[in-house]
Amino acid sequence: MAATIIDGKALAAKCKARIKEEVEHLSKRPGLAVIIVGDNPASRIYVNHKKKDCAECGIYSEEYALPECARQEELLELIDLLNGREDIDGILVQLPLPAQFDEKAVLNAIDPGKDVDCFHPYNVGQLMIGEHTFLPCTPAGVMAMLDEYGIDPAGKHAVVVGRSNIVGKPQAMLLLQRHATVTICHSRTPNLAEITRQADILVAAVGKTGLITADMVNEGAAVIDVAMNRNEEGKLCGDVDFEAVKEKASFITPVPGGVGPMTRVMLLENTLTAAKVHGK
Numbered sequence: 331m332a333a334t335i336i337d338g339k340a341l342a343a344k345c346k347a348r349i350k351e352e353v354e355h356l357s358k359r360p361g362l363a364v365i366i367v368g369d370n371p372a373s374r375i376y377v378n379h380k381k382k383d384c385a386e387c388g389i390y391s392e393e394y395a396l397p398e399c400a401r402q403e404e405l406l407e408l409i410d411l412l413n414g415r416e417d418i419d420g421i422l423v424q425l426p427l428p429a430q431f432d433e434k435a436v437l438n439a440i441d442p443g444k445d446v447d448c449f450h451p452y453n454v455g456q457l458m459i460g461e462h463t464f465l466p467c468t469p470a471g472v473m474a475m476l477d478e479y480g481i482d483p484a485g486k487h488a489v490v491v492g493r494s495n496i497v498g499k500p501q502a503m504l505l506l507q508r509h510a511t512v513t514i515c516h517s518r519t520p521n522l523a524e525i526t527r528q529a530d531i532l533v534a535a536v537g538k539t540g541l542i543t544a545d546m547v548n549e550g551a552a553v554i555d556v557a558m559n560r561n562e563e564g565k566l567c568g569d570v571d572f573e574a575v576k577e578k579a580s581f582i583t584p585v586p587g588g589v590g591p592m593t594r595v596m597l598l599e600n601t602l603t604a605a606k607v608h609g610k
């Protein structure tokens with residue numbers, strides 16, 4: 331039987347309605363500062379989406395667009411200014427940054443209490459020990475999707491393909507916190523298919539179109555595609571061969587319309603959390 335398609339768009343709409351209601355009950359509006367550097371067209375689209383999401387939910391947002399040639403000091407000064415503003419609860423720097431930037435130093439400059447992406451080492455550490463305030467947006471979005479569709483990770487074998495700091499590693503941690511047995515695979519994993527075939531929950535987060543084929547998937551697995559690639563025709567697609575794998579999986583996320591919209595919702599969720607922590 332063909333898999334149930336996990337509808338990230340519909341779930342995101344439901345979450346946004348709840349966030350909007352919570353925002354209405356705060357004493358002051360939450361505020362989010364969005365920083366974009368350069369003219370990466372994909373980043374421009376994502377930043378526009380984020381601003382629109384904020385407006386939909388009653389969250390105040392302001393954008394800072396720095397030119398491609400901006401200097402590190404300029405960006406650090408801006409972050410410092412935003413760190414000190416009471417009306418701003420969350421700060422995000424859209425990634426990737428142009429090559430002249432030291433990404434680590436930039437992310438470390440954000441006040442951990444305003445780090446709504448959960449990229450600061452303090453928050454990453456908090457996540458590791460289960461003491462987190464914020465959750466990393468994409469992995470948290472995946473967990474919300476599993477919950478919505480009744481896929482309990484407890485006692486399951488979850489295989490995460492990809493080991494990035496933004497997705498693979500925190501995803502593994504969140505699944506572990508929910509009592510899954512977790513395997514992380516990466517580019518130097520021999521016999522990848524042998525391991526992915528053992529997965530009850532398979533999360534693909536590599537960025538390689540067509541990496542996960544039907545023969546690599548266990549019958550009845552829940553398959554979550556985090557990647558956002560462009561194929562030869564320029565069409566948005568993930569790592570998973572969706573058409574073939576949906577015939578074998580029990581649940582599957584599409585790209586687009588899967589994890590992406592939920593990543594954006596988790597940013598709103600973290601901004602709301604920050605506002606509450608800031609006494610709003």
Ligand SMILES: Nc1nc2c(c(=O)[nH]1)N[C@@H](CN(C=O)c1ccc(C(=O)N[C@@H](CCC(=O)O)C(=O)O)cc1)CN2
Binds near residue numbers: 447586589
């Ligand atoms: N500071 C950050 N930078 C980046 C992050 C991040 O979480 N924080 N993640 C990605 C990009 N990203 C969010 O910024 C992101 C990408 C895509 C989507 C999304 O909703 N995708 C839609 C399709 C959108 C389209 O039409 O292109 C979908 O999948 O349906 C959300 C968030 C890198 N940078």
